Amino acid sequence: MKKAISIILAAALCLSIGASVFAESDVEEIDYTTGTPWMDIDLEGNVTADTPTDLKDNYALWANKDRILILEYPEGYMTAGNSSDVNYKADEDLKGLFRGEVPEDHDSRLAYDYFYLLCDWDARDARGVAPLKEMVDAVEGITSLDALTEYFVKTPWEDRLYCLWRETVSSDTENPGSNILSIKNGYSLIKDPAEYREMTDDGEEQIECYKAFFGKMLEKLGYSEEEAKQKFDNCFAWETMLSSVLASAEERSSSEYKFAADTHFTRDELLSAAPNIPILETLEQVDGYPAMDQYLMPEPAAIEKLNELYTEENLPLMRDYLILHGIYQMAEALDWESYALAVDCQEMTSGGYPAELNREDYPASTVYEDIKSSVAWPVSKYYVEKHSNPEDKERISELVDEIVDAYYGIIEDADFISDETRAGAIAKLDNMGKNVLYPDSWEPYSFEDVNFASKEEGGSLWEAYRAIKKHEHEKTVAQAAGPDDRTIWDLLPFVGNCNYMPGSNAIYINAAFAQNPNYRPDMSDEELYAYMGPAIAHEISHAFDAEGAKYDKDGNFINWWTDEDYAAFSEKNEKLAAYFNAMHPWEGQDFNGEAMIGEACADMAALKCMLRIAAGKPDFDYGKFFRAYADRCATKETLDMAMARLEDEHPMMYLRINTNLQQYDEFLDFYGITEGDNMYLAPEDRVAIW
Numbered sequence: 001m002k003k004a005i006s007i008i009l010a011a012a013l014c015l016s017i018g019a020s021v022f023a024e025s026d027v028e029e030i031d032y033t034t035g036t037p038w039m040d041i042d043l044e045g046n047v048t049a050d051t052p053t054d055l056k057d058n059y060a061l062w063a064n065k066d067r068i069l070i071l072e073y074p075e076g077y078m079t080a081g082n083s084s085d086v087n088y089k090a091d092e093d094l095k096g097l098f099r100g101e102v103p104e105d106h107d108s109r110l111a112y113d114y115f116y117l118l119c120d121w122d123a124r125d126a127r128g129v130a131p132l133k134e135m136v137d138a139v140e141g142i143t144s145l146d147a148l149t150e151y152f153v154k155t156p157w158e159d160r161l162y163c164l165w166r167e168t169v170s171s172d173t174e175n176p177g178s179n180i181l182s183i184k185n186g187y188s189l190i191k192d193p194a195e196y197r198e199m200t201d202d203g204e205e206q207i208e209c210y211k212a213f214f215g216k217m218l219e220k221l222g223y224s225e226e227e228a229k230q231k232f233d234n235c236f237a238w239e240t241m242l243s244s245v246l247a248s249a250e251e252r253s254s255s256e257y258k259f260a261a262d263t264h265f266t267r268d269e270l271l272s273a274a275p276n277i278p279i280l281e282t283l284e285q286v287d288g289y290p291a292m293d294q295y296l297m298p299e300p301a302a303i304e305k306l307n308e309l310y311t312e313e314n315l316p317l318m319r320d321y322l323i324l325h326g327i328y329q330m331a332e333a334l335d336w337e338s339y340a341l342a343v344d345c346q347e348m349t350s351g352g353y354p355a356e357l358n359r360e361d362y363p364a365s366t367v368y369e370d371i372k373s374s375v376a377w378p379v380s381k382y383y384v385e386k387h388s389n390p391e392d393k394e395r396i397s398e399l400v401d402e403i404v405d406a407y408y409g410i411i412e413d414a415d416f417i418s419d420e421t422r423a424g425a426i427a428k429l430d431n432m433g434k435n436v437l438y439p440d441s442w443e444p445y446s447f448e449d450v451n452f453a454s455k456e457e458g459g460s461l462w463e464a465y466r467a468i469k470k471h472e473h474e475k476t477v478a479q480a481a482g483p484d485d486r487t488i489w490d491l492l493p494f495v496g497n498c499n500y501m502p503g504s505n506a507i508y509i510n511a512a513f514a515q516n517p518n519y520r521p522d523m524s525d526e527e528l529y530a531y532m533g534p535a536i537a538h539e540i541s542h543a544f545d546a547e548g549a550k551y552d553k554d555g556n557f558i559n560w561w562t563d564e565d566y567a568a569f570s571e572k573n574e575k576l577a578a579y580f581n582a583m584h585p586w587e588g589q590d591f592n593g594e595a596m597i598g599e600a601c602a603d604m605a606a607l608k609c610m611l612r613i614a615a616g617k618p619d620f621d622y623g624k625f626f627r628a629y630a631d632r633c634a635t636k637e638t639l640d641m642a643m644a645r646l647e648d649e650h651p652m653m654y655l656r657i658n659t660n661l662q663q664y665d666e667f668l669d670f671y672g673i674t675e676g677d678n679m680y681l682a683p684e685d686r687v688a689i690w
């Protein structure tokens with residue numbers, strides 16, 4: 001759940017530590033106004049009323065100086081400008097949903113009621129860990145391997161604490177249009193199996209966090225310190241044995257692994273790989289999955305190992321594995337102490353800092369992360385009803401079509417690819433999913449079948465939590481049995497962002513992104529093409545950046561390039577990386593050009609798209625367009641934030657103005673920028689890939 005809870009918090013903590021390190025070392029000696037070819041004008045304090053401007057020297061500064069001087073950070077932000085304004089508005093709009101009157105629509109009402117059950121800490125604390133204890137006791141009562149098998153094949157899905165394996169549904173690459181059920185081993189506490197073979201310091205730290213968490217939770221469940229320790233050791237021993245055959249995180253990131261992960265097993269092959277464990281009986285008799293001809297086995301060795309380890313001797317280990325993982329999964333729905341322990345454990349084991357949550361602050365802050373992750377689609381529907389509309393959806397959809405049309409032209413004109421590769425690129429455009437503002441139909445996301453009593457009606461979070469989990473499970477079962485519907489949204493409309501998903505070849509322009517200042521219905525063409533257009537075109541371009549280009553029109557990890565064309569493409573990417581590697585936000589500070597190629601390629605292609613559209617518009621006001629294009633990226637941020645951006649794949653905001661604009665004659669000619677001007681880039685030095 002709360003992955004995002006305190007990204008901001010963690011970042012703030014992380015950054016403040018970074019800042020104090022600076023304070024002690026040589027911060028005094030760094031002159032942050034010394035960047036090449038431009039200083040970092042986004043950095044607070046670098047631009048003052050006295051800073052001289054010259055559009056041919058630094059266009060971003062010339063265009064945005066006045067605005068930078070008056071930008072103010074929204075509360076809780078370390079950066080000011082359009083993107084933080086949009087995110088701040090999205091947050092405030094979301095919070096406002098739960099302050100108003102009770103909504104009438106079923107799903108909106110469900111989100112609303114769940115919000116108040118989450119905040120009902122008196123009731124949650126009164127119940128404590130009792131609901132979990134019942135499920136833990138059922139596992140403790142298993143005294144033989146037969147009884148364990150019976151536990152899996154007889155316990156109703158929602159009463160089962162945890163399982164030794166897990167199933168997921170994904171698109172079947174061998175049978176386009178179909179879904180397939182993947183069978184994998186259960187989760188391990190430490191994500192990288194390599195840690196179980198040779199523990200690093202990072203692994204040791206994670207172990208300590210888990211030990212602290214489980215120690216306290218098991219104590220709450222009535223176990224002694226000694227018993228708790230034994231349980232942890234048992235769980236860890238089980239995971240260690242199993243992980244001996246699992247690929248490491250590094251191996252999993254390789255292309256060979258991705259191909260090998262497509263191993264299909266027939267029903268008989270699955271049965272003979274794991275004859276001792278009741279996987280299929282459980283899936284079909286208890287969980288409700290239909291019998292299938294084929295299953296996906298990303299790591300067959302893991303299931304074979306699971307089968308080998310499924311013995312009477314290992315029963316105590318398996319029991320404690322189920323208990324610990326059940327606790328870890330369900331602590332979030334219990335009392336305050338369990339909840340806060342779980343959040344801290346999640347934060348710290350994923351490299352963050354303790355969230356140090358405060359029960360009094362919960363209804364004003366953390367609850368929104370929980371509500372977004374637990375009932376994301378009911379919240380989406382509620383949000384869209386209040387903050388978006390069909391007219392905006394239609395207008396932005398037209399803009400998306402216009403941009404895709406321009407992109408066809410760009411692909412046709414690309415002189416470094418052969419017709420064969422061109423056909424692959426065009427197929428990607430033809431088949432691209434265009435998810436604009438919110439889904440066309442709410443039906444696939446409906447929670448109509450979920451009913452629970454509200455706080456006023458005497459309901460409890462635990463019952464509501466279980467009803468939602470049941471709904472999610474039934475949805476997964478239906479999905480496994482149904483076709484692979486590529487129109488189903490993977491992202492959420494209330495998030496103030498846009499995306500391209502290479503695995504499904506789809507763009508997402510979320511409703512919460514298409515808000516003022518990014519979009520207003522009364523925008524001129526120049527503004528629309530400067531604010532909203534580049535964001536849309538940027539996402540489309542990701543289909544053709546260094547990473548996106550590895551996936552085909554259906555989102556499969558399949559190469560559609562000729563060797564020669566790919567070599568030319570790679571050369572262009574190297575040139576793009578070198579271009580950023582030669583820049584410095586301030587003297588002595590480098591950029592990681594290699595990490596920035598995807599985002600920079602998308603930015604440059606996006607601007608090219610907009611200029612192509614502009615060329616077809618009579619009386620297009622380029623001056624107004626370029627000013628608005630710069631304004632969109634006007635930014636003021638703290639030094640901590642600037643340091644964090646150095647780790648980001650996106651170029652800094654001032655670079656997203658100057659580096660993009662200097663690639664194109666339309667800009668250089670309009671302002672009369674020529675050789676010798678700092679903003680000038682000779683045609684042979686330009687790095688836009690498309």
Ligand SMILES: [Zn+2]
Pocket residue numbers: 538539542599602
């Ligand atoms: Zn991007």
